[in-house]
Amino acid sequence: MEKHPERGSGMRKRDSGEPGSMQPEAGAVYSKRSRSGKYAAAFKIGLQASLEYRLQFVIGLVSLVFPVGIQSLIWTAVYRSSAQDVLYGYDYGQMILYTILSGIVAKFVMTQLEHTIAEDIKSGGLNTYLVRPVSYFGYRLSAYAGSRVVSDSVLIVLVTTVLLIAIRYGHTPLSPVRIGLFTAALVLAAAVQFLLSYAICALAFRLAEISYFFVITGLVVQILSGGMVPLEVFGETLNGWFNLLPFKYTIYFPVNVLNGRLAEGEALTGIFIQCGWIVLLAGAAHAAWRLGLKRYVGLGG
Amino acid sequence: MSAITVRDLSKTFAYYRKQSGLRHSLRNLFHREQLYRHAVANISFDIGQGEAVGFIGPNGAGKTTTLKMLSGILHPSAGEARVLGYVPWERRREFKRRFAIVMGQKSQLWWDLPANESIYLNKCIYGIDEREYRMTLDELAEMLDVKHLLGVQVRRLSLGERMKMEIIAALIHRPKLLFLDEPTLGLDFAAQQNVRQFLKAYKEEKQATILLTSHYMRDIEHVCGRALVIHGGQIAYDGKLSRMSESFGRRKRMKVRFAAFIPPEELHELVRLLAVVRTHDGLTAELEVSADEVKPLARLLIDHDLVEDWTVEEVPVEEVIERLYKAKFGNEGEGDDGEAPGTRQRHAQEG
């Protein structure tokens, strides 16, 4: 479904880039304009495709109710049976808030891009990008950004609603600074996750049957990023290790910025670490793709 | 006794118009425009036990739909049919045990296993006893010359070999009635010929009834004695295949390139008695001529020293069908496509 419009836009670009009689300078100017143009086009395509799949998104949201609801009920039972009020450093309200918010934030940052990209690599669809004056990464990023516009707006409305309800039930109101920090943390978390997926996808150059692998990495990432339960559950030793990994900066961190468990200073430090990870992961993804592409071209696609 | 009786069978498909664009897809959420297509419209025919019938028609004519109704996959919108005494779409078990359907593009073999495993599975599904199964398998594999390939994984077989396995799997319960939908599609020439010969032999040995659709006239000519031509969901011709090819197979197309410009009137005047001019643009022309008159025509053209080059071809099947259809349902007055008037009358009678 997504393929069709992509191909169309690709054709258009190549056609417009071809006129040979053009002056070099004019050509350069032209290509510059068309560069921003083509990524805008990719963005639009992503947006359109997401509209095409809107029903699926809605159902995805509805199905989010179940795991979040079940987990909340489990935590309710846990807190009811326990003699302590605070478990793993969370009181009951915080834990429920964490469960709900982590479900929503997970939806926000998880890309689901792996299969699309792996498909491009396997089916040779990548070739169409390699022979054109378009960066695959740029293309995917723009299309991805476009595809998130609608769903992310809905998710943000959802987060706001949840927070408003939480505040009504006694959660401390959020300062504007914290909202700003959360927004930054969330956007950066999405970037970390995108780069992470993109880097993992480079494995499709090597592994023949990759879909299983994505299920595993998806699950592991979800557990390690605090998408299932707060990372405190794993104990201090493991958390020491988690600090060295990028995963916690995708779900656990933004959620804890929002629910106020992290002080503003800590949040700021976390944001810097996120930036660091983005640089590192971008480098890693770039290297992995360079290696993979070398192999890909070497095999003749 | 007839194996298949069909009376006024019709199948109408309902479908939705789908327009592209966001606006339309939004509108489709609330209201969809329903359209109908008459895939098969009031067809009737009988096929006797042991008869082999070629089912001919262009794509989308309703061949596959008819086969699906006769094998019980589809329920007709109207009409009746009896196949081996059963109403096919009741899907009785006893009925299913007595026929087989082979669809050229759909496989029932398991890709990763040797063909004999899939065939054995069919043995169990059809409840064939061990001895009979062995015998049939040997015999069929022998006839198709694939005995040595039974233990090879299906995905390692060539397309032709795979088709042969497909046929063995379908015939392992020795059905007396066969529906074959494009069994030779995409096969190379040798494999096509093999399959063709096999079907003929099977029919003669087992007195089996065969209903065969194919894009290749050769398949049908080889296996079948009778043709059922379907076009636009209606039967355009039902009769002996030999008479059908007599009228059309025996007409040829002659494409001629002239050495010099020749005015249309002059050409018409020249060939009037032997051929019909289908197209002519001064330097090239396409003539239709009956097979017996190819030689005289050629001689005539050479004698007048007009020709630089020529080719002689068959009339394409699609065109034959189109004409048969027009002959039966079309308006009689139009003779604009250069059709020989005599043939048309003959066909109108045939149906």
Added chain:
Amino acid sequence: MSTGLLAKCRAALDRGTDYVRLYGVFVKNCLSAGMEYRFNFWMGIAVEIAFLCAKALYILIVYQTDLHIGKLTPDHILLFIGTYTMMTGLYMGLFYVNFIRLQQYIRDGTLDLLMTKPVSLQFLVSLRYVDIGLPVPNVVAGAMMIAVGWHRSGLPLNGNIAGFAALLLAALAVTYGIMLLPALLAFRFVQTGAVTEIAHSIWDANNMPLDIFPQWLQRIGVYIIPVFLISNYAPKFVLNELAMGDIIWAVAAPVLLFVLVRWCWKRAVRSYSSAGS
């Protein structure tokens, strides 16, 4: 009269054994085909192990917080989680691999060929494939959890086991019915991925004993959409928490569900063959 009945019973029995034999051939086929793709086989196992790790998190929480639900101790809860894990494995290996194929059968016309076979179409479609690797980790880990939970809660090893096993079988039948129903939507819609997703997240409600749910949800999950029968009734039986009525329901529910599935299946196939494509 009675001889007629006898003959009928005999025929039914024969057909039953035919189907069992046929199922044996399915299993054999799947085993040999599975061996073809050893990489996929091991990857399937790896995936299931990853899912097991996620489940282990809950066990961790249960023991860390010394979770008591009503009269249930952490060891009892382990019994429930073990049952759920085992049922998940069986569902994945026996049913899931078939149910996801239905859509493809319809799209590529394989269903047409299957319809001309002289055995039950539902049988062919819903049980044709068996994945051998996929369920292994879950079934093994589930059995271990059950054994540990059983032993640690000091439950006797007597006739209980037979009852437990029988209820697991009933649960398997419930699983078949409950998970096949959403798959039948494939006859109607091109995309059923989202529905499957919802069905699976409801399935995950069995992760914990049903006692954590509010009363009204328990009722729905037991009597209307009997998901809770899948992993709650067998452990509850050994814990002596099932009344006679519950046991009768545990036996009746799969039968009723099967009748419902059969009815829906027939309707779906009928509409398929009268709509066509």
